[in-house]
Amino acid sequence: MCDPVTGATIASAVLSAGGNFVQGQNNNASAEAQMSAKNAARNAGIIQQQGNQAQATEQINQTLNKFSQPNQQQDLGSLIANRTTALANNVATTPATGLANTASTAPKVVQNSLSDAMGKAAAYGAQQGGAQAAIGATGDQFLNNGLNLNDAQNKLGTIANFAGAQQKVNEAAQQEAWNNARKGPSTFGSALSDIGTVLQLGAAGGANSAIGKLTAPAPAFSSAAAGSGGTTLPWLNSQPGQGLY
Amino acid sequence: MCLSPSIPKDDSADLAAQQEATREANITQGQSNIDSAFSQFNDPYYNNISTNYEDYYNPQLDQQYQDAVNKLTLSLGQQGILQSSEADRQLKELQETDDSQKQAVASNALNAANSAKQQVAQQKNTLYQLNNTAADPSQAASLAATAVSSAVSTPTYSPLANAFAGLVGNGSNALALQGNSGISNFYNTTTAPIAGTTSTGSGTLVQ
Numbered sequence: 001m002c003d004p005v006t007g008a009t010i011a012s013a014v015l016s017a018g019g020n021f022v023q024g025q026n027n028n029a030s031a032e033a034q035m036s037a038k039n040a041a042r043n044a045g046i047i048q049q050q051g052n053q054a055q056a057t058e059q060i061n062q063t064l065n066k067f068s069q070p071n072q073q074q075d076l077g078s079l080i081a082n083r084t085t086a087l088a089n090n091v092a093t094t095p096a097t098g099l100a101n102t103a104s105t106a107p108k109v110v111q112n113s114l115s116d117a118m119g120k121a122a123a124y125g126a127q128q129g130g131a132q133a134a135i136g137a138t139g140d141q142f143l144n145n146g147l148n149l150n151d152a153q154n155k156l157g158t159i160a161n162f163a164g165a166q167q168k169v170n171e172a173a174q175q176e177a178w179n180n181a182r183k184g185p186s187t188f189g190s191a192l193s194d195i196g197t198v199l200q201l202g203a204a205g206g207a208n209s210a211i212g213k214l215t216a217p218a219p220a221f222s223s224a225a226a227g228s229g230g231t232t233l234p235w236l237n238s239q240p241g242q243g244l245y
Numbered sequence: 246m247c248l249s250p251s252i253p254k255d256d257s258a259d260l261a262a263q264q265e266a267t268r269e270a271n272i273t274q275g276q277s278n279i280d281s282a283f284s285q286f287n288d289p290y291y292n293n294i295s296t297n298y299e300d301y302y303n304p305q306l307d308q309q310y311q312d313a314v315n316k317l318t319l320s321l322g323q324q325g326i327l328q329s330s331e332a333d334r335q336l337k338e339l340q341e342t343d344d345s346q347k348q349a350v351a352s353n354a355l356n357a358a359n360s361a362k363q364q365v366a367q368q369k370n371t372l373y374q375l376n377n378t379a380a381d382p383s384q385a386a387s388l389a390a391t392a393v394s395s396a397v398s399t400p401t402y403s404p405l406a407n408a409f410a411g412l413v414g415n416g417s418n419a420l421a422l423q424g425n426s427g428i429s430n431f432y433n434t435t436t437a438p439i440a441g442t443t444s445t446g447s448g449t450l451v452q
Contacts (some may be wrong), residue, residue: 041258066447083355086295090351091344093303105329113330117337127346136352143359147366154373158276161377162269169261176258 005203012199019193023184030183035183038174045170051164056156063152067145079140083133091125268380275376279369282389286365291358298354298402302430306350308345313409339412346408 065071106114317335320328372389 010350031301083352086353087348087351088353090303090354090452093307093347110328110330110333114336117333118340121337122342124341125348127438128345129348132348132352136355140355140359143363147362150366150370154370158272158341158377161272165265165268169258169265172258172261176255179255180252182252 003110008199008203012196012203015192015196015199017196019189019191019196022189022192026183026189030181033183034082034178034181037177041170041174041177045167045173048166048170049163052159056159056163059155059159060153062147066148072141075144076137076141079137079144080134083137083140084130087129087133088126174176269382272377275380276373277375279372280391283365284371286362291362294358294361295351295354298357299350301402302350302353302405303347306343306346306408307403309408310339310346313339313343313412317412335412339409342409342412 312338317339318327321329321332321335326332375388
């Protein structure tokens with residue numbers, strides 16, 4: 001059986017230790033919650049960026065698909081056909097020239113010669129028109145490819161713009177999650193520590209009183225003094241002058 | 246013992262996320278405004294440019310061709326060889342020249358439309374970049390309206406030079422058109438080059 005001061009001291013130590021333990025546990029839980037919240041925010045950001053990446057990949061694939069050999073050949077063929085038609089249609093707008101009237105009275109051999117010459121002219125024009133259309137269509141294709149690239153660049157630029165800003169927001173979100181997941185000190189742990197502290201102070205006060213009485217003159221331990229209460233503890237009078245045991 | 250004070254909530258990232266969402270919505274709306282403003286530059290618009298080009302040069306070429314035929318007929322008649330194989334040959338070359346010039350007109354008409362298409366794309370591209378930076382849809386719409394009004398600079402087309410001068414003027418049958426008159430010349434000096442087609446464009450006569 002220990003004396004009250006010792007008991008209070010032990011109790012305060014136990015309570016303080018318990019309080020510290022609870023606080024430690026609480027701090028660990030807080031750190032764990034913070035890390036978990038930060039990871040969750042980071043993962044959300046990763047998913048968001050994966051979405052951006054998917055959009056960008058789709059855009060690139062669409063653009064690359066336009067540059068595939070079959071598609072390019074098909075486009076070029078279509079462009080050549082369009083140009084050839086446009087050139088031929090414009091040639092066909094040439095008005096009558098009166099050549100027929102001029103040649104109508106000519107000998108048959110001359111008429112045949114003119115007809116043959118005009119046929120050759122038409123054939124030459126068609127050949128030249130086709131060749132010119134093919135050259136021009138190549139330019140059309142370059143232009144269309146450039147416009148497609150420009151369009152893809154604009155779309156990818158927007159995706160990159162959003163992705164960059166979202167990355168910064170996510171960094172802030174991670175910090176916010178970290179901050180908001182922090183737990184305050186445990187009330188129970190604090191209570192234990194506070195009680196322990198109080199008991200410690202009380203024990204220290206009691207011990208000081210006892211020490212003071214040990215070093216005080218003998219009359220301080222008289223029955224009169226003991227009966228007057230105060231800070232003198234009754235059990236200290238059991239063996240006056242012999243100090244604490 | 247005392248109760249712990251409540252920890253203040255950090256909502257800075259929430260605010261930043263809201264602002265970013267608003268910004269992205271503004272950019273998207275701005276792009277929509279730009280697209281809407283530029284929707285008028287469609288295939289009919291560019292086809293109309295080609296048509297206008299042909300409408301400008303075809304009548305001139307037709308007139309020159311008719312004049313050349315008349316002059317050649319007169320010249321051949323004066324020489325007494327109007328009904329001859331030589332007349333047929335010269336008429337054939339005249340016809341070939343006319344066909345070639347008509348093809349050049351049609352080709353350059355398409356090139357003119359391509360040039361306009363490229364200018365419009367450049368304007369639109371610039372607006373997209375501005376919109377991404379500003380993220381202000383109302384500003385984007387205003388800029389788009391301004392850009393649309395000046396998207397295509399007014400092309401300057403010179404009147405057609407005499408495409409048949411070399412054929413009929415000196416009575417020879419030489420095709421002297423290359424580099425001295427006609428479509429091949431005016432196209433090179435009046436029409437903006439198309440990207441990627443500068444050296445291979447169909448604006449020059451191939452003879």
